[in-house]
Amino acid sequence: DSGVTQTPKHLITATGQRVTLRCSPRSGDLSVYWYQQSLDQGLQFLIQYYNGEERAKGNILERFSAQQFPDLHSELNLSSLELGDSALYFCASSLRESSYEQYFGPGTRLTVT
Amino acid sequence: GIQVEQSPPDLILQEGANSTLRCNFSDSVNNLQWFHQNPWGQLINLFYIPSGTKQNGRLSATTVATERYSLLYISSSQTTDSGVYFCAVYTGTASKLTFGTGTRLQVTL
Numbered sequence: 001d002s003g004v005t006q007t008p009k010h011l012i013t014a015t016g017q018r019v020t021l022r023c024s025p026r027s028g029d030l031s032v033y034w035y036q037q038s039l040d041q042g043l044q045f046l047i048q049y050y051n052g053e054e055r056a057k058g059n060i061l062e063r064f065s066a067q068q069f070p071d072l073h074s075e076l077n078l079s080s081l082e083l084g085d086s087a088l089y090f091c092a093s094s095l096r097e098s099s100y101e102q103y104f105g106p107g108t109r110l111t112v113t
Numbered sequence: 114g115i116q117v118e119q120s121p122p123d124l125i126l127q128e129g130a131n132s133t134l135r136c137n138f139s140d141s142v143n144n145l146q147w148f149h150q151n152p153w154g155q156l157i158n159l160f161y162i163p164s165g166t167k168q169n170g171r172l173s174a175t176t177v178a179t180e181r182y183s184l185l186y187i188s189s190s191q192t193t194d195s196g197v198y199f200c201a202v203y204t205g206t207a208s209k210l211t212f213g214t215g216t217r218l219q220v221t222l
Binding site for chain 2: 002031033035042043044045048050055056058088090092094097098099100101102103104106107109
């Protein structure tokens with residue numbers, strides 16, 4: 001158990017819908033990252049927050065957004081869902097914002113039908 | 114951006130065998146992590162290793178940053194070692210991890 005929690009574990013929804021994925025980092029970690037794992041793209045970085053502020057953006061679609069709250073938990077919002085958004089979404093956390101070891105949550109498996 | 118390649122892409126071993134997985138990266142890195150993704154999809158931290166050698170039980174890792182590669186050694190493999198092994202690197206001031214292509218390992222009885 002990495003100490004990073006993610007909910008829900010599985011999510012099945014229809015095209016065009018909106019979903020919210022939730023992540024709680026390890027106790028004491030200030031930085032939260034979101035990654036997407038799909039069959040064709042592999043594991044890709046989406047976005048990073050550090051102590052409530054956005055720090056880095058990767059290959060995140062405009063239909064996707066995220067935020068980190070004062071209690072340091074984070075949410076990833078996916079809207080206007082398409083079949084291609086079906087993937088495993090991971091949250092990771094680290095103590096600080098740069099080059100620190102990242103610990104991954106169990107992931108949320110999203111299926112868009 | 115940086116390219117991270119892993120070899121071999123697939124590996125089948127009998128229980129008890131040893132193996133070496135390789136990770137090559139195309140640019141200098143600040144740090145490197147090895148992960149095991151088990152059949153249930155969980156990413157498990159194995160090593161956080163910018164340089165040198167570390168050991169944890171039957172697993173060990175060596176990173177030679179100046180030559181841009183890292184190796185993961187698995188000795189006396191067990192069926193529970195099956196899954197996909199990823200290396201991932203940190204570059205420059207970026208906090209994100211760039212993942213390699215993975216090595217899929219299957220350990221049979």
